[in-house]
Amino acid sequence: MRTEEVLSGLGTGVWRWAAHTDRVVLDAQAARLLGLPPVRVNVHGSAVRARVHGVDFIELNGILDLALAEGTLAEGRLRVVDTGGDVVRVVRWRMRAQESAAEQIDVVGTIEDLSEEPSGRGEGPRGTSDWRLSREAFLLSAGRSLAEARSTDQVLRVAASLSMPGFSPDGMAVFAVEGDDLVLIGQQGHRAENAEPFRTTPMDFPFPAPEAARTGRAVYIAGREEYARRYPEAWRRAEGVPHRSWAFLPLMAEGRTVGAWMAAFEEVVSFTPDERSVLTTVARMLGQALSDVHVHESERELAEGLQRSMKPAVALVPGFDVAARYVPSGGGLQIGGDWYDVFALPSGQTALVIGDVQGHDVRAAGLMSQLRIAIRAYASEGHRPDAVLTRASAFLTRLNERQFEDPADARFATCLYLQANPAAGTLTVARAGHLDPAVALPDGTMIIHPSDGGLPLGIEDDPVYPVSEHKIDPDETMLLCTDGLVETGGHDLYSGQARLGAAFAATLGAGLETVADAIVDAVAGPGAYVTRGPHSGRSQDDIAFVLLRTAGATRLAHPESERHMYLAVPQTEQQRISDARHQLRGMLYDWATADQIDAAELALSEMIANVMMHTDSTANVMADVTGPPGRRLLRMTIADADGNLPHRRHPGEMASSGRGVLLLQELCDGWGVEPRGDGKAIWAEFREDDVR
Incomplete structure (x- = not known):
């Protein structure tokens, strides 16, 4: 005997509701209990809902939602009403959600008569209210x-x-x-x-x-x-x-x-x-x-139209592979001032641009669109990167003057303009208040390539932007990004860079598009918010970034891969000494001896401070790590334009200076000074002591 026949003999009906189509299949007993013709029927969900008291239906929805969330059996009592709204019987229902083969939710259940006397129009066994209350419950649910x-x-x-x-x-x-x-x-x-x-x-x-x-x-x-x-x-x-x-x-x-x-x-x-x-x-x-x-x-x-305009086709860069992404923050119109652009120049070189207009609204998106077109036009005229940014700043300044009567409403923009020369293998960078480019080394280590920069665009009519030259070795990947990539999730500059470094390290040997997807997932994917940064109250921001790598290269963890760092510390930006220490520690993240890392950081600070105190020159900082793990060599070189060589002093007990050479002698495995035609260079070496 079938299960449905047994249940029917006990006065119990069986039903099934397909949530994706809102169709309900009732056997003859279930249909009879709901006041429908006593035959097996397949009806729209509204036909069943019309036979249920409105207040009970609202309660049923809440119980069903909880049962679906917990995967448990739901049950309760319902008053069945006729077409006039009068209660004709009280029934007990039980139901459980099932997942069909097409991953769609079906709800199956039973219904049985409790054989209680109905209480008239809109009234029930639990002191329930009249038809007007039922109407109000229905309207609340519909609303x-x-x-x-x-x-x-x-x-x-x-x-x-x-x-x-x-x-x-x-x-x-x-x-x-x-x-x-x-x-x-x-x-x-x-x-x-x-x-x-x-x-x-x-x-x-x-x-x-x-x-x-x-x-x-x-x-x-x-x-x-x-x-x-x-x-x-x-x-x-x-x-x-x-x-x-x-x-x-x-x-x-x-x-x-x-x-x-x-x-x-x-x-x-x-x-x-x-x-x-x-x-x-x-x-x-x-x-x-x-x-x-x-x-x-x-x-x-x-928003989708503007996003499409913010994600232009990436031009082919001879000698390099390029990948780019734009991810809106998800708030409001999901548009803002972040953008990237990659386009060919008449000279045969290629321009890569990344920028961020202040704000996250339609006005910022409009300014961004005009500024991007202007930068393309200036670059296509053959100007150098610094001249392109100077003209773009003047353009944005005039645009602000025409569009905003109140100077407080004017917008500025940060921008980094990179010109790739495939013949020479060089990257020429000009930076307007934007983040420095970062480079992922073949073993996954991420370091910053500091470059001289100027004011954001739109602050002055005729600003000056220094130009710096960069090179990336085979298997190295350069990252250009807006601040949203670093700070999304409440991160600061350092914790955000550490998160990006972990994404690079997790994609060793992968293609550039795979690396780009992994970065997006690490910053804006489902698991990105499991670990919040130190500034969890920060709002989300748009994300734009471009990856650049030597064509055909794949990042592999070479046992003897080299690491290089270069940083210029001008006399007017001595805060970069902290950046140099942070980058050095990043290069030595897997160095065998922690004490040597501390000693190298102290020695680097001392050598840069010597240039800051005793010369008027910029300190050009270089650091190289070579050799196999456990037997590597760290060589740090600080060059300046002053020809006076340091010498050993004998400071007294109360002297506030004069101990730099003594510190180098005690901390380093070797050090020295090299006179150069345009100044000098002081160097220090550390040999890895593998005690593991």
Whole structure:
């Protein structure tokens, strides 16, 4: 004997609800208990909801949501009502969610009669309220569902599932105003051939839906004869439908008509004041929901269009592989001032640009677009990187003056312009307040390539931007990025760089596109927020970055891979001494002896400080790590333009200087001074002592 037959003999019905289609299959016993014909049926979910007391249905939704989240069995009691809203019986239901083969959720359950006497209209065994309370519960549920809808399709699905307390539409249609026409955008309960004549209807046609939209007043039709008498032209198109009553209501939002909603019933409905009140309230919520999603979809289309413009095609760079990404922050319009650009120059070289206009709004995106075009134009004229940025700064300054009367509203922009010369293998960089480029070494170590820079664009009319030369060895990867890549997730400069370094180290041997995807996942992927940075209160920011690598190279962990660092410390930027120490420690992250790392950092600080105190020159810092792990050699060289050589002093007990040479003798494995034609260079060496 089948399970369903056994349960039926015990007065228990079986049902299954397919959530993705909102269809319910009821066996004969379940259909009988819900007041439907006692045969196996496959009905729309609204037909079942119309037979359940509104208050109980709201409670059922909450219990079902919890059961779905916990994967447990849900059960409770429901009052079954007739078409007039009177309680006819009380039933117990049990249900559990199941995942179908197509990874869609089905809910299966049972229903049994509790054999309790009903308590009349809207009343139940637990002191429940009348029909008006049921109506309020239904409206709360409908309002919540419509408020959560984020697309037109979602609004239409909610509209199709609405079941009024005590009476439920058997069909519905939603029309939208488009110019001088009323266009059908969704319907349920009608055959396609019956809906087609109403697909597009002029607003001045004598049809009920256009009349409701045109006048802003609802149209109620309580019978087929009334429909034929009042709207003969429309009736000739609608007489094939099985419905007997209709309600056409205007959809209003912010004082304007956005469309019309039709609810159709297979039974004759008198449309009492209470029923009209429910229909009017639902129409208001539906109109507002459609207006809201229209704004949301328009913003999304605008954002997607701007994002496409911010992600230009990456030009081929002879001799190099390039990968680039742009990731919006996810807030507001999801557009901002971050951008990248890669394009060929008439000279045969290639320009790589990364920048960030102040702000995260449409104004920032507009300025970004104009600034990017201007930089392309100046670069195509053949100007050097510093001249390109100087002209771009003047352009943004004039743009601010024309667009913003209040100087406080003016925007600035940071930018890094890199010109790649494949013939010489050099990278010429000019930087306007932007982050320095970073380089990932073949073994995954990430270091910063400091470069001289100037003010952000838009601060001065005629700023000066120093130019620096860089080279990347085979298997090294250069990273150009905006601050969002470093700081997203509440990170500061150092913790953000450590996170990026981990992403590079995890993709050894991978292609450049794979590395780019791994960086995006590390910074903005699902697991990016498990470990927050030290500044968790920081807002998110857009992300843009470009990766550059020698063509055909793949990053492999070579046992004897070399590491190099170069940094210029001008007299006016002595804070870069801290950057030099931080980069050196990064290069030595896997050095065998921690004491040697501390000693090398101290020696580096001392040599740079010697240049700062005793010369007027810039300190050019170079550091190289060579050799196999455990037997590597660190050589640090500090060059300056002063020809006076350091000498050993004998400072007294209270002297505040003069101990630099003594420190080098004690800390280093070797040191020395090399006179040069344009100054001198002092060097110090450390040999790795592998005690592991």
